Amino acid sequence: MKQYYVYILTNKSKTLYIGVTNNLERRMYEHKHKLIDGFTKKYNLTKLVYYEIAEDVRSAITREKQIKG
Numbered sequence: 001m002k003q004y005y006v007y008i009l010t011n012k013s014k015t016l017y018i019g020v021t022n023n024l025e026r027r028m029y030e031h032k033h034k035l036i037d038g039f040t041k042k043y044n045l046t047k048l049v050y051y052e053i054a055e056d057v058r059s060a061i062t063r064e065k066q067i068k069g
Helices: 024-032 057-068
Strands: 004-010 016-021 047-054
Touching (some): 004 024, 004 057, 016 024, 016 057, 047 057
Antiparallel strands (some): 004 016, 004 047
16 A cells, blocks of 8 residues: 655745655655755745644545645
8 A cells, every 4th residue: 555645844944845745755855855846945944843644645645635725
């Protein structure tokens, strides 16, 4: 069974990023090494402060939207 993660990153300025992934370890490596252009790279968001596990991608996306709201 596949797991999905809703996670929150921050930086020294306390900027937040909320995302969803199916491989948290890989995704954190990508954030820390700035392998993907975008918001997290621009604002140096590399510190994982929270995550939740979801059973399916739909519930993970729903939870991501709840947290953002």
